[in-house]
Amino acid sequence: GENVEQHPSTLSVQEGDSAVIKCTYSDSASNYFPWYKQELGKGPQLIIDIRSNVGEKKDQRIAVTLNKTAKHFSLHITETQPEDSAVYFCAAIFSGGGADGLTFGKGTHLIIQP
Amino acid sequence: DAMVIQNPRYQVTQFGKPVTLSCSQTLNHNVMYWYQQKSSQAPKLLFHYYDKDFNNEADTPDNFQSRRPNTSFCFLDIRSPGLGDAAMYLCATSRDFGGLGTEAFFGQGTRLTVV
Numbered sequence: 001g002e003n004v005e006q007h008p009s010t011l012s013v014q015e016g017d018s019a020v021i022k023c024t025y026s027d028s029a030s031n032y033f034p035w036y037k038q039e040l041g042k043g044p045q046l047i048i049d050i051r052s053n054v055g056e057k058k059d060q061r062i063a064v065t066l067n068k069t070a071k072h073f074s075l076h077i078t079e080t081q082p083e084d085s086a087v088y089f090c091a092a093i094f095s096g097g098g099a100d101g102l103t104f105g106k107g108t109h110l111i112i113q114p
Numbered sequence: 115d116a117m118v119i120q121n122p123r124y125q126v127t128q129f130g131k132p133v134t135l136s137c138s139q140t141l142n143h144n145v146m147y148w149y150q151q152k153s154s155q156a157p158k159l160l161f162h163y164y165d166k167d168f169n170n171e172a173d174t175p176d177n178f179q180s181r182r183p184n185t186s187f188c189f190l191d192i193r194s195p196g197l198g199d200a201a202m203y204l205c206a207t208s209r210d211f212g213g214l215g216t217e218a219f220f221g222q223g224t225r226l227t228v229v
Contacts, residue, residue, distance in 0.1 A: 032216045043120075043204050043220035044157065089156060093216065101147045101206070102218060104156035 002027040004092050006105025014113050019080055021108045023090035024072040030092040033073045034102070035064060038087045047088075048075070077110075085112045117141050118221035120205050126227045127195050135190040135224045137205030145211065146188040147218065148180060149204040157204055163188060164211070192226075200228045 003026040013019045025033075031052035036044035050057045050064045050073065057064050061080075066073040077084055087109050091102040119138045127133040137146065145164050149157035161170045163182045177199070179191040192199055205221045 034217065036220075041223075041225070043118075043222045046217060046219065049217065101149070101159040101162055102157075104158075106156050107154075 002030055002092055002094075002103040004090060004103050004105040006090050006108060008108060009106065010109045010111070012111040012113055013080055015080055015082060017080055019075075019077045019084070019110055021075045021088055021090070021110070022072060023074070023092075023105050024070075025092040025103075026071070027092070027094065028068075028071065029094045032093050033064070033066060034091050035062075035075050036089045036091065036104075038089065038107075040086075044089060080110075080112050082112050082114060085110060118205055118207055118219050120203075120221035120224050122224060123222060124225045124227070126229060127192075129196065129228055130194045133192050133195055133226070135192075135203050135205075135226070137188045137190075137221055138186050139188075139205075139207045140186070141207055141209070141219065142185060143207035143209045143219075144185075145208045146182060147206040147208075148178075148188070148190050149206065151202040151204055151223070153201075160190070195226070195228045197228050200226055202226075 006023045034049035035047050037047045038044045048062050048064050050066050061078045063076040087107045089107045090105040093102050117140050121136050147162040148160045151157040159171050160174045177193050181189045202223045202225050204223045206218045208218045
């Protein structure tokens with residue numbers, strides 16, 4: 001089955017700086033890679049995703065890059081703000097049909113220092 | 115407006131006493147999932163339904179069961195909760211498995227405490 005590794009487990013950055021979270025996956029058949037933000041006591045919220053036919057995707061201050069050859073993908077947050085503080089999870093799945101649910105990384109606790 | 119609604123948000127149950135958690139969705143999605151998330155860990159898939167077809171993960175304990183009486187509702191039944199079952203239980207939906215329908219949307223979760 002799929003295995004997703006996520007680093008770092010904790011990331012502290014100054015407000016206004018950029019944050020980068022990295023994930024690797026094991027199953028070369030995986031073709032859909034979402035990122036979720038989870039605030040304390042709440043469910044995960046989808047913030048951005050990328051499919052394997054795309055190398056990069058951007059949505060305002062958030063971007064995701066995918067390297068299929070190396071089997072890794074990254075989340076980039078620019079101009080960080082206090083409300084970006086949360087736990088971020090990467091995930092992977094083969095979305096070709098008949099698949100199980102998402103396989104998640106262990107999460108990154110992002111702390112934005114004022 | 116919430117699209118995946120879980121009730122209750124907090125549930126306290128006694129050791130060994132059956133408990134049911136509920137999830138409803140307004141998205142008319144085909145797939146509904148139940149995940150277990152323990153403190154400071156990633157969500158772990160327990161099982162999912164594609165319409166009425168039930169798929170159990172190989173390592174999901176028999177103590178956990180699920181029902182989906184219609185498209186909108188899905189229930190998680192824990193027959194004899196143990197202390198190790200204390201966790202956040204997350205319900206999620208997706209329109210489909212493949213293509214553009216893969217996006218999964220989560221509810222706010224039910225925090226289960228076993229005393």
